Amino acid sequence: MIRRTLIFLLASMLILLGACGLKNENANNSSAVSEPAKDSSQTSAEVSQVGEHSGELKVHFLDVGQGDSIFIELPDGKCMLIDASEREFACGIISAIDCLGYNKIDYLVATHPHSDHIGGMQRVVENFEIGEIYMPEAISDTKTFISLLETIESKGLSINVAKSGVNIPLGNGAAAKFVAPVSIVDDLNNCSAVLHLGFGNRSFLFMGDAEIPEEDTITDNIDCDVLKVGHHGSKTSSGEAFLNKATPEIAVISCGEGNEYGHPHDVALMRLKYAGVKEFYRTDLSGTVTVATDGEKLTVSEGLTPSGYKWVLNISTKKLHTATCKSAIDMKEENKAYSKRGLDELQALGYTLCGSCDPEE
Numbered sequence: 001m002i003r004r005t006l007i008f009l010l011a012s013m014l015i016l017l018g019a020c021g022l023k024n025e026n027a028n029n030s031s032a033v034s035e036p037a038k039d040s041s042q043t044s045a046e047v048s049q050v051g052e053h054s055g056e057l058k059v060h061f062l063d064v065g066q067g068d069s070i071f072i073e074l075p076d077g078k079c080m081l082i083d084a085s086e087r088e089f090a091c092g093i094i095s096a097i098d099c100l101g102y103n104k105i106d107y108l109v110a111t112h113p114h115s116d117h118i119g120g121m122q123r124v125v126e127n128f129e130i131g132e133i134y135m136p137e138a139i140s141d142t143k144t145f146i147s148l149l150e151t152i153e154s155k156g157l158s159i160n161v162a163k164s165g166v167n168i169p170l171g172n173g174a175a176a177k178f179v180a181p182v183s184i185v186d187d188l189n190n191c192s193a194v195l196h197l198g199f200g201n202r203s204f205l206f207m208g209d210a211e212i213p214e215e216d217t218i219t220d221n222i223d224c225d226v227l228k229v230g231h232h233g234s235k236t237s238s239g240e241a242f243l244n245k246a247t248p249e250i251a252v253i254s255c256g257e258g259n260e261y262g263h264p265h266d267v268a269l270m271r272l273k274y275a276g277v278k279e280f281y282r283t284d285l286s287g288t289v290t291v292a293t294d295g296e297k298l299t300v301s302e303g304l305t306p307s308g309y310k311w312v313l314n315i316s317t318k319k320l321h322t323a324t325c326k327s328a329i330d331m332k333e334e335n336k337a338y339s340k341r342g343l344d345e346l347q348a349l350g351y352t353l354c355g356s357c358d359p360e361e
């Protein structure tokens, strides 16, 4: 019975992916990240749409333990989430997005079906309106992945294929293009959706858990200023040939304090350094790392925490409380999220008032 359900789900996911793949072909010509220039003296200028750009791009590498979750405020007011770490970090991710003032995630990217990237995504999907979803054609039979697909399906959402050559059309002169995976292989890390995001003269490269074999398949221009280092700084990623093409100045590593894998590995840090990285940031040391740019200047800040919230949500029981309610104070951290959304909006998501705290206080 479980087997049949699984086969049905996987089959329906392939249908979803297939159906949405068509959507991508049409979108391909709309906001191309341009081809690599032959003149090597031209650096990052050509990766964005050359010409007009306005506003600010803010990339938050969220503090989510041994996992990845990157929230991006786009210059046209929309936003994107790449990955959602393990399930226990869903509350932190939801709180960060909500308290930054967003109630819809316009673009949701799941780089690959490992739990340290999609573990919290089901709860994220339950707590926000979702626009376009992008995933590689890599599947897993874990409960985490299947529950995520079920939630996506129950919200009537579909999935776009994330693969080399697929563009995400963005406004205000920002451009995003998947440069990998080129092909789907047995190893899930090496199926990671790799996204190149450009704005003005600046660009970012988000590697997921891509390791050297996947890095070596990339043929697109990947010149960047900021690199979200592949696979939490593991020595199996960030190969020399790849780094010589990417030439980042700033490297951000998302990993957990005292993690059992010893990430980041010294040898990977050395390769990054030799390739010209000038600044390193690590979420295990800095908490959330934010890189902001107007298309020219890059500004890095550390330690974002949710602020300005009115409600404390229990995302498990779907009860909402005021910040001073005893139930809110005693709530388990893994169920506790902060929100500044309106009561109506939260009720529409299925939340109900706890009954003992007064929302008018």
Ligand SMILES: [Zn+2]
Binding pocket: 067, 068, 114, 116, 117, 209, 231, 232
């Ligand atoms: Zn990972």
Ligand SMILES: [Zn+2]
Binding pocket: 112, 114, 188, 189, 209
């Ligand atoms: Zn992985």
Ligand SMILES: [Zn+2]
Binding pocket: 320, 321, 322, 325, 326, 327, 328, 354, 355, 356, 357
């Ligand atoms: Zn209460």
